[in-house]
Amino acid sequence: MPKLGMEPIRKTALVKATIMEIGRAGSLDVTVGQIAKRAGMSTALAHHYFGGKEQIFLAAMRHILSLYGAEVRGALAAARTPEARLEAILLASFSATNFRREVVSAWLNFYVLAQTVPGARRLLRVYQRRLHANLTHALRPMAGAGAPPLAEAVGALIDGVYLREALSERPSDGRASVAMVQSYLATELKGLSI
Amino acid sequence: MPKLGMEPIRKTALVKATIMEIGRAGSLDVTVGQIAKRAGMSTALAHHYFGGKEQIFLAAMRHILSLYGAEVRGALAAARTPEARLEAILLASFSATNFRREVVSAWLNFYVLAQTVPGARRLLRVYQRRLHANLTHALRPMAGAGAPPLAEAVGALIDGVYLREALSERPSDGRASVAMVQSYLATELKGLSI
DNA sequence: TTTTTTGTTGATTGACGAGTCAATAAACTT
DNA sequence: AAGTTTATTGACTCGTCAATCAACAAAAAA
Numbered sequence: 005m006p007k008l009g010m011e012p013i014r015k016t017a018l019v020k021a022t023i024m025e026i027g028r029a030g031s032l033d034v035t036v037g038q039i040a041k042r043a044g045m046s047t048a049l050a051h052h053y054f055g056g057k058e059q060i061f062l063a064a065m066r067h068i069l070s071l072y073g074a075e076v077r078g079a080l081a082a083a084r085t086p087e088a089r090l091e092a093i094l095l096a097s098f099s100a101t102n103f104r105r106e107v108v109s110a111w112l113n114f115y116v117l118a119q120t121v122p123g124a125r126r127l128l129r130v131y132q133r134r135l136h137a138n139l140t141h142a143l144r145p146m147a148g149a150g151a152p153p154l155a156e157a158v159g160a161l162i163d164g165v166y167l168r169e170a171l172s173e174r175p176s177d178g179r180a181s182v183a184m185v186q187s188y189l190a191t192e193l194k195g196l197s198i
Numbered sequence: 199m200p201k202l203g204m205e206p207i208r209k210t211a212l213v214k215a216t217i218m219e220i221g222r223a224g225s226l227d228v229t230v231g232q233i234a235k236r237a238g239m240s241t242a243l244a245h246h247y248f249g250g251k252e253q254i255f256l257a258a259m260r261h262i263l264s265l266y267g268a269e270v271r272g273a274l275a276a277a278r279t280p281e282a283r284l285e286a287i288l289l290a291s292f293s294a295t296n297f298r299r300e301v302v303s304a305w306l307n308f309y310v311l312a313q314t315v316p317g318a319r320r321l322l323r324v325y326q327r328r329l330h331a332n333l334t335h336a337l338r339p340m341a342g343a344g345a346p347p348l349a350e351a352v353g354a355l356i357d358g359v360y361l362r363e364a365l366s367e368r369p370s371d372g373r374a375s376v377a378m379v380q381s382y383l384a385t386e387l388k389g390l391s392i
Numbered sequence: 393t394t395t396t397t398t399g400t401t402g403a404t405t406g407a408c409g410a411g412t413c414a415a416t417a418a419a420c421t422t
Numbered sequence: 423a424a425g426t427t428t429a430t431t432g433a434c435t436c437g438t439c440a441a442t443c444a445a446c447a448a449a450a451a452a
Contacts, residue, residue: 008419010429030314032225035409046431051411109313116306118365120224128365157382161351164358171312171322188351191386202449204399229439240401245441 014053015063017043022064027106032061032113062123068110069131075099076138089142093135094185097162098169098178108170135159146193154192161185208247209257211237216258221300226255226307256317262304263325269293270332283336287329288379291356292363292372302364329353340387348386355379 021043025034036057040050054060079092101107117124139155147154165184169176215237219228230251234244248254273286295301311318333349341348359378363370 008428014429031310036411037409047410048412048431049429052430057410109310112306112310112313115361115365116225116303116310119303119306125365132362157355157378160358160362160378161355162358163361164354164356167309167357167361168326168354171309171319184351184354188382188386192382202398208399230441231439241440242401242403242442243399246400251440 011053014043014045014049017045018050018054018060019063019067022060023068023106023110026064026113027104027109030109032117036060058121058123061117062121062127064110065114065117065124065127068107068114069127072096072102072131073134075101076134080138086142086145090139090189091182091186093138093142094162094182095178097135097166098181100178102166103170103176103178111166111170132159135162157192158185158189161188205247208237208239208243211239212244212248212254213257213261216254217262217300217304220258220307221298221303224303226311230254252315252317255311256315256321258304259308259311259318259321262301262308263321266290266296266325267328269295270328274332280336280339284333284383285376285380287332287336288356288376289372291329291360292375294372296360297364297370297372305360305364326353329356352379352383355382 018039021039022034025038025042026032028034036050037047039060040047043050050060054063075096076093079096080089083089083092102111114124114128118128119125136152136155136159139158140151143151143154143158162185165181169178169181212233215233216228219232219236220226222228230244231241233254234241237244244254248257269290270287273290274283277283277286296305308318308322312322313319330346330349330353333352334345337345337348337352356379359375363372363375
């Protein structure tokens with residue numbers, strides 16, 4: 005009994021299932037069969053809607069990225085001062101969501117994919133540019149012309165801290181990560197006015 | 199015509215071939231057959247010496263790590279002042295070697311593997327501890343008791359800068375990476391004495 | 393010299409997996 | 423009512439691959 009308009013439902017189900025399976029496996033070593041099964045359909049249907057495995061993966065990455073983007077926008081909307089803007093970006097970047105196993109796994113494998121798959125590389129660029137733009141905007145009032153290079157450094161620091169926290173033994177602590185980046189920035193900004 | 203004492207020769211050949219193949223594929227999606235072929239032997243022999251695919255991968259990771267360690271030690275040996283120590287660590291971390299395609303690929307996949315394979319996680323810990331110890335030692339004269347947490351931040355910054363540089367479009371520029379971390383440190387250390 | 397250890401591979405096994413196809417069925421169009 | 427589009431799947435193809443085995447060869451030990 006084919007109900008019409010299934011395409012978006014099936015596609016989101018597949019994307020969610022893909023992210024869950026990547027989290028379970030810790031890698032992209034996931035079969036279309038596993039994804040389809042978790043999404044409650046046949047492998048043939050998964051192929052029907054996405055055409056191939058790589059496109060399923062890319063859709064999943066796009067989804068992760070859009071979740072992160074929404075989180076940042078949401079936090080940013082309520083921020084009035086530059087300091088609040090910065091904190092909003094950091095809180096969103098180190099939120100509990102981003103430390104969930106599936107999300108960590110997605111990001112790490114995203115980096116691997118970005119080496120060779122043009123689509124993944126493009127998505128990574130989108131993330132990096134957006135982060136850089138947000139940081140520059142927030143830092144401009146404090147750092148003026150020094151904002152762009154400082155944003156570069158803070159962006160790298162965020163990625164590095166995330167990487168370490170995500171791969172640490174203990175359950176990841178977003179608050180500590182935020183504090184670390186903030187203390188770095190505090191000194192850095194103080195330095196500017198000397 | 200079996201010459202004796204082949205084991206170490208075969209093993210190093212396999213490790214090198216593994217790293218090259220990982221670089222070629224950009225992932226761990228590499229067959230034992232490809233590795234064995236590049237190393238000039240049969241798949242059966244690869245299994246004979248290593249027992250399985252995972253052990254080949256771990257040996258390759260160990261090799262990458264030992265190369266990096268040797269590079270750091272070499273640079274550190276010549277450094278007399280704390281500043282020179284720091285620079286040595288940075289130069290080694292952002293050397294051309296570490297930006298070669300195979301090495302980048304090995305590191306990225308290493309992170310992925312560290313999520314699920316205990317052996318890989320252990321190796322990652324070794325790298326992190328060693329870096330932290332080296333940084334703390336170099337920073338102690340300048341930062342005193344503040345050295346350990348500062349070393350933590352610098353370590354994360356190094357990883358983050360490496361990640362970005364390794365995945366950037368343009369050929370990676372080690373010198374710029376070193377400069378970025380150094381300028382961060384300069385401000386940070388100046389801040390301490392205020 | 394027999395035996396054991398070390399090196400080596402072709403061939404095979406057994407399993408899995410991506411993608412295709414033909415077929416079925418319900419809904420929507422004309 | 424006939425035709426078209428959308429949804430859906432079981433079965434199949436074709437390929438790959440990790441791991442094992444049996445067998446051969448040469449050096450070292452006994």
